[in-house]
Amino acid sequence: MIIRTETINDHEKVQDLLTQAFPGQEEALLVQRLREDKTFQRELSIVTEEDGIIKGHIMFSQASLIDGIHSHYVAALGPLAVLPDYQRQGIGGILIEEGKRRCLSHGYPLVFLFGHPAYYPRYGFVQARTYGIDLTQFTVSDEVFMVAELQLGALNHLHGEFRFHSAFEDLG
Ligand SMILES: CC(C)(COP(=O)(O)OP(=O)(O)OC[C@H]1O[C@@H](n2cnc3c(N)ncnc32)[C@H](O)[C@@H]1OP(=O)(O)O)[C@@H](O)C(=O)NCCC(=O)NCCS
Structure with a gap:
């Protein structure tokens, strides 16, 4: 199986994958907006990719952690999707x-x-609110709002309000 950066030639297959993996069109629209x-x-x-089939796709976008007058760039994972026929294979x-490795190398x-x-x-994901991270952009329960450290110890010194890229808003 090949793991590689998505290219323009993959867009159609990835959009198809997203509509197969998710019940609605929100994730397909989100990926288009973020690209x-x-x-x-x-x-x-x-x-x-395996045998010419795009079996899985993941996307990360730039998000913010706003702490008073300071704003830190952080990564946001999503969407992640695997074609239904190939799920539960790792x-x-x-x-x-x-993706975590690549996000770390992007700083x-x-x-x-x-x-x-x-x-x-x-x-490695844990509940974000237990680390003093707020969220006002969306209303979700504590258990679904998660964070993982890429740089060891980052959760000890980075706090504030997390904000996804605005492309996540008003998806329908
Ligand atoms: C969630 C998803 C990306 C997982 O991909 P995958 O390749 O099937 O996952 P892996 O093979 O790496 O891991 C499989 C494990 O994850 C678990 N798992 C898969 N989907 C899960 C879910 N929705 N909730 C809880 N556990 C889940 C499986 O039970 C399995 O655990 P096991 O090995 O202990 O049985 C895939 O199922 C998918 O595309 N689902 C539809 C879209 C979606 O929900 N995306 C994620 C949005 S948060």
Whole structure:
């Protein structure tokens, strides 16, 4: 299986993957919006490919942690999707680990997400609010709002209000 940066030639297949993996169109729209944004970093949209089939896709975007007058750039994971026929084969985990490595090399200290509380803790994610991180942009329960350290110890000194890129708002 090949793990690589998404290219323009993959866009159609990735959009198809997203509509198969998720019940609505929100995630497909979100990926389109993020790709078109000036903050988009190509290496942070990653696919797994086997036998010419794009089996999984993950995207990370630039988000902010606002602490008083200071604002820190952090990464946000999402969406992550694996084609239904290839789920539970470890592809999601491979994409998360590769993405975390790439986010670290881009200088991000932390990566945030909204996700399944039973899935992400195995990849180092913990509840963000327990580390003094606020959220006002969306209303979600404590257990789905998660963060993982990329730089060791980052959660000890970075706090404030987390904000996703505005592309996450008003998805319908
Ligand atoms: C969630 C998803 C990305 C996981 O990818 P995957 O390649 O199937 O995951 P992996 O093979 O790496 O891991 C499989 C493990 O995750 C668990 N898992 C998968 N989806 C889960 C979910 N929604 N909630 C809790 N656990 C889940 C499986 O039970 C399995 O655990 P086990 O090995 O102990 O049985 C994939 O199922 C998917 O695309 N789902 C639809 C879209 C989605 O919900 N995306 C995530 C949004 S937060």
